[in-house]
Amino acid sequence: xxxxxxxxxxxxxxERPVRAxxxxxxxRPTVGGVCATDLELIKGYMGFExxxxxxxxxxxxxxxxxxxxxxxxxxxxxCPCRSCATCLAGHPTHCPHRxxxxxxxxxxxxxxxxxxxxxxxxxxxxxxxxEAAVFVEPLAAAIEILQQIHIRxxxxxxxxxxxxxxxLCARVLALTGARVxxxxxxxxxxxxxxxxxxxxxxxxxxxxxxxxRRADIVVDCTGNPDGLALATKLVRPRGxxxxxxxxxxxxxxxxxxxxxxxxxxxxxxxxxxxxxLRMLEAGLVDxxxxxxxxxxxxxxxxxxxxxxQRDTVKxxxxxx
Amino acid sequence: xxxxxxxxxxxxxxERPVRAxxxxxxxRPTVGGVCATDLELIKGYMGFExxxxxxxxxxxxxxxxxxxxxxxxxxxxxCPCRSCATCLAGHPTHCPHRxxxxxxxxxxxxxxxxxxxxxxxxxxxxxxxxEAAVFVEPLAAAIEILQQIHIRxxxxxxxxxxxxxxxLCARVLALTGARVxxxxxxxxxxxxxxxxxxxxxxxxxxxxxxxxRRADIVVDCTGNPDGLALATKLVRPRGxxxxxxxxxxxxxxxxxxxxxxxxxxxxxxxxxxxxxLRMLEAGLVDxxxxxxxxxxxxxxxxxxxxxxQRDTVKxxxxxx
Numbered sequence: 311x312x313x314x315x316x317x318x319x320x321x322x323x324x325e326r327p328v329r330a331x332x333x334x335x336x337x338r339p340t341v342g343g344v345c346a347t348d349l350e351l352i353k354g355y356m357g358f359e360x361x362x363x364x365x366x367x368x369x370x371x372x373x374x375x376x377x378x379x380x381x382x383x384x385x386x387x388x389c390p391c392r393s394c395a396t397c398l399a400g401h402p403t404h405c406p407h408r409x410x411x412x413x414x415x416x417x418x419x420x421x422x423x424x425x426x427x428x429x430x431x432x433x434x435x436x437x438x439x440x441e442a443a444v445f446v447e448p449l450a451a452a453i454e455i456l457q458q459i460h461i462r463x464x465x466x467x468x469x470x471x472x473x474x475x476x477x478l479c480a481r482v483l484a485l486t487g488a489r490v491x492x493x494x495x496x497x498x499x500x501x502x503x504x505x506x507x508x509x510x511x512x513x514x515x516x517x518x519x520x521x522x523r524r525a526d527i528v529v530d531c532t533g534n535p536d537g538l539a540l541a542t543k544l545v546r547p548r549g550x551x552x553x554x555x556x557x558x559x560x561x562x563x564x565x566x567x568x569x570x571x572x573x574x575x576x577x578x579x580x581x582x583x584x585x586x587l588r589m590l591e592a593g594l595v596d597x598x599x600x601x602x603x604x605x606x607x608x609x610x611x612x613x614x615x616x617x618x619q620r621d622t623v624k625x626x627x628x629x630x
Numbered sequence: 631x632x633x634x635x636x637x638x639x640x641x642x643x644x645e646r647p648v649r650a651x652x653x654x655x656x657x658r659p660t661v662g663g664v665c666a667t668d669l670e671l672i673k674g675y676m677g678f679e680x681x682x683x684x685x686x687x688x689x690x691x692x693x694x695x696x697x698x699x700x701x702x703x704x705x706x707x708x709c710p711c712r713s714c715a716t717c718l719a720g721h722p723t724h725c726p727h728r729x730x731x732x733x734x735x736x737x738x739x740x741x742x743x744x745x746x747x748x749x750x751x752x753x754x755x756x757x758x759x760x761e762a763a764v765f766v767e768p769l770a771a772a773i774e775i776l777q778q779i780h781i782r783x784x785x786x787x788x789x790x791x792x793x794x795x796x797x798l799c800a801r802v803l804a805l806t807g808a809r810v811x812x813x814x815x816x817x818x819x820x821x822x823x824x825x826x827x828x829x830x831x832x833x834x835x836x837x838x839x840x841x842x843r844r845a846d847i848v849v850d851c852t853g854n855p856d857g858l859a860l861a862t863k864l865v866r867p868r869g870x871x872x873x874x875x876x877x878x879x880x881x882x883x884x885x886x887x888x889x890x891x892x893x894x895x896x897x898x899x900x901x902x903x904x905x906x907l908r909m910l911e912a913g914l915v916d917x918x919x920x921x922x923x924x925x926x927x928x929x930x931x932x933x934x935x936x937x938x939q940r941d942t943v944k945x946x947x948x949x950x
Contacts, residue, residue, distance in 0.1 A: 396867060404867030404891060406842065458892070522726065538885060547716065547724030556889045560880055565858060568897035569876045571724060572778070575895035577888035 313361045313421035314610035314627070321352055321362065323610045328361075328423040330372055335428045337383065339368035342420050342607075342627040343444045344617040346474055346533055347413065350556075352614070356414055363420030363627075364412040367443035373428045384446040386430040386583055387411040403580050420610060420627055432583045435591040444626060445478065445597035446586045452478040453589070454581030455529065455552050456486070463487030465526040468515075470541050472499045474600070474624055475554055476531030480507045481595045483529070491525075493544075498621060502599060515544060530554060535561035547571040552578050600624045633681045633741035634930035634947070641672055641682060643930045648681075648743040650692055655748045657703065659688035662740050662927075662947040663764045664937040666794055666853055667733065670876075672934065676734055683740030684732040687763040688949075693748050704766045706750040706903055707731040723900050740930060740947055752903045755911040764946060765798065765917035766906045772798040773909070774901030775849065775872050776806070783807030785846040788835075790861050792819045794920070794944055795874055796851030800827045801915045803849070811845075813864075818941055822919060835864060850874055855881035867891040872898050920944045 311328050314321060330336035343365030351358045364387040370378045390397050390405030397405050411426065412418020434443045452475065461467065465488040469480040472492040477499075484490040484507050491508035493515055494500050500509040510518070518524070524546035530537040531554045538555065539562040545551050551573055568575060589595045604626040605613035617625040631648050634641060650656035663685030671678045684707040690698045710717050710725030717725050731746065732738020754763045772795065781787065785808040789800040792812040797819075804810040804827050811828035813835055814820050820829040830838070838844070844866035850857040851874045858875070859882040865871050871893055888895065909915045924946040925933035937945040 401868050454892075458894075548721055553885055553889050556886050558884045558886055560883065560885060563880065563885075564878045565873055565880060565883075565897070566876050566878055568895065569873050569899055570897070572774075572897045572899055574778075574897070575888065577885070577890070577892045577894070579889055579892055 311422035312607055314363065314607065315360065316352060316362050317359055321611065321614060323608060326361070326421075328417065328421055328425065330425040333374065333427070334425045335373035335375075335378060335431060336371045337368045337385070337424050337426060338371050338422065339366040339419050339424060339629045341440045341444045342366045342629055343448070344613055344625040344627065345448065349614070349618055351413065358413055360412070361417040361419070361421045361424070362412050363418035364410070365444055365447045366419035366424070366629075367434060367440050367446070368419075368424075368629075370431065371423070375428050378428055378431060382434045382440075382443075383431040384434055384443055384583060384587070385411070385426045385432070387413070387447060388580060389416060389427055389430065420607065420629070422607070422630060432587055435587065438587065438590045439598070441598050441601060441626065442590050442596070445600075445624075446583055446590070448475055449478050449482070449586040449589065449595060449597060450581035450583050451475060451554070451579065452482040452581065453585050454578050455479065455483065457581055458576055458578055459527070459550055459552065461486045461488050461527060465489070467491070468493055468525040468528045468544050470528055470530050470537055470544065471532030471555075472503060473531065473533065476529070477502060477600050477623065478595070478597060479529050479531055479554070481597075482589070485589075485594055488527075496620070499623070502623060519543060525549065527552065533557065535559035537561070538563040542567050542573065545573060547573075549573060551575045554578055597624075601626055604628055631742035632927055634683065634927065635680065636672060636682050637679055641931065641934060643928060646681070646741075648737065648741055648745065650745045653694065653747070654745045655693035655695075655698065655751060656691045657688045657705070657744050657746060658691050658742065659686040659739050659744060659949045661760045661764045662686045662949055663768070664933055664945040664947065665768065669934070669938055671733065678733055680732070681737040681739070681741045681744070682732050683738035683947075684730070685764055685767045686739035686744070686949075687754060687760045687766070688739075688744075690751065691743070695748050698748060698751065702754045702760075702763075703751040704754055704763055704903060704907070705731070705746045705752070707733070707767060708900060709736060709747060709750065740927065740949070742927070742950060752907055755907065758907065758910045759918070761918050761921060761946065762910050762916070765920075765944070766903055766910070768795055769798050769802070769906040769909065769915060769917060770901035770903050771795060771874070771899065772802040772901065773905050774898050775799065775803065777901060778896055778898055779847070779870055779872065781806045781808050781847060785809070787811070788813055788845040788848045788864050790848055790850050790857055790864065791852030791854075791875075792823060793851065793853065796849070797822060797920050797943065798915070798917060799849050799851055799874070801917075802909070805909075805914055808847075816940070819943070822943060839863060845869065847872065853877065855879035857881070858883040862887050862893065865893060868893070870894045870896060872896050874898055917944075921946055924948055
């Protein structure tokens with residue numbers, strides 16, 4: 311089967327067989343989404359080799375649960391052991407024995423077939439298109455912020471960096487009634503924000519700082535090492551800094567203001583799929599304006615190239 | 631009046647006049663305590679110049695509130711404006727206009743007299759000796775952790791670094807019923823922990839890590855840049871890391887595990903004096919075994935030298 315595969319020589323589209331792992335479902339992806347993590351994996355992050363892709367929507371081809379066959383589904387990317395102390399304590403996405411679709415120890419979704427446990431699957435309501443459903447995984451990651459911290463309707467929230475994930479975070483956080491502002495160096499990205507989300511350039515945040523205005527909550531979605539130091543400047547004493555950026559380098563960040571100003575930093579990763587599907591079905595969040603381009607799986611190399619360009623938000627792969 | 635004064639030439643004992651600031655109380659310190667922050671100020675932290683010292687107990691000499699005169703007191707070190715948005719939002723210790731005793735914009739307590747607002751003062755119960763009361767400020771900083779986060783009686787807590795502040799943190803956190811362990815490179819420091827607090831060398835924490843044991847809560851009291859990276863290794867996924875160390879350098883720390891493991895980091899600084907006095911009065915915490923040495927104010931330079939030695943925990947200054 312055709313697949314977009316990462317090896318030590320880099321990524322390429324090739325043929326390789328895919329079967330369901332024992333006890334798991336076999337799925338036929340229809341659409342995949344390229345994520346910043348995919349681009350990081352290509353640079354060597356996590357040392358991953360194999361089929362790329364963890365954002366997908368598709369149809370169940372084979373499953374021990376016959377009622378699933380033929381259903382349109384999305385799937386949780388973390389596959390925990392469900393029996394260790396971490397799983398039993400209610401943190402399966404942190405299972406130390408987990409595999410992660412297209413990221414760690416498990417073949418990904420940019421292929422004509424993939425295997426996942428049936429327990430990871432969520433049916434996609436008819437009202438949600440494939441083009442929206444393919445955003446469920448990153449939308450769940452944005453919703454994870456609401457799972458972790460209490461955002462009050464009176465809070466001032468800054469989403470720093472409004473690329474792929476930041477756009478979704480801004481949309482989700484604005485549902486709380488809080489005043490949400492996206493901040494970016496890139497005016498084109500700011501224009502993609504819905505009208506009820508505020509927007510500011512970096513220069514405008516300098517004005518805020520000069521006037522002593524700082525946010526209750528700042529979410530670092532910059533994906534770059536300078537994000538954390540800037541986010542620290544933008545948050546008020548005793549405020550909360552949510553970390554969505556996974557870069558090893560800390561840039562100019564220093565823990566001194568975190569201690570002096572008693573900042574709370576909250577690392578945030580994968581989130582719950584069910585509320586993401588509810589939000590899409592209810593029309594509370596529309597991710598489809600974020601689609602910059604769509605490529606066939608056979609043109610996967612072009613898709614990756616496009617996803618890495620500065621003006622691109624989301625690139626989709628049409629798989630079947 | 632005699633005072634231990636920091637100037638650009640370094641610290642020295644000298645004579646200087648001290649009067650109450652308008653509307654404030656004049657206090658006669660009896661005992662002062664040397665803190666790691668004092669040693670950092672001498673190295674240039676905060677750019678402070680003037681009388682050092684923020685840990686003290688003393689007697690009220692003059693006050694607009696006549697009932698205070700002659701009382702034995704301790705005093706909050708943060709002097710907020712009480713009228714800005716931060717103060718009115720209930721965060722006076724984070725007032726952007728604050729002065730801080732012996733740290734920022736305000737002469738400190740290592741002097742035969744000092745000025746503080748009467749509203750900062752707390753009477754010391756008779757059952758609490760001067761030698762215990764001088765620990766109220768750092769004890770309050772340890773209690774601040776309980777003010778900020780919920781520690782469950784079933785939690786595993788590691789206090790990393792058991793010097794001046796770490797010793798107090800370990801004692802306070804053990805009051806929750808949680809299993810608390812102090813971790814240090816220095817076996818002599820571990821021996822100072824009370825018997826109900828566990829202890830481990832760094833080598834023993836390696837064994838824990840090899841066995842997959844990680845703590846629910848880790849408090850970094852190392853005071854050195856390597857503390858944060860080590861604390862990150864010792865905390866479980868979705869656990870909490872409390873930051874008490876204010877070093878600019880982050881050592882080998884990286885935000886990647888904070889995001890992947892969804893760690894919460896909580897910066898923690900000054901705490902409430904009233905519960906600290908209650909704990910001392912009730913005998914719940916006894917800080918006096920931490921006293922390594924006592925010097926007269928006239929021998930302040932020797933006191934600072936002794937405080938900087940590796941085997942020293944707390945050095946007191948006998949002021950009057």
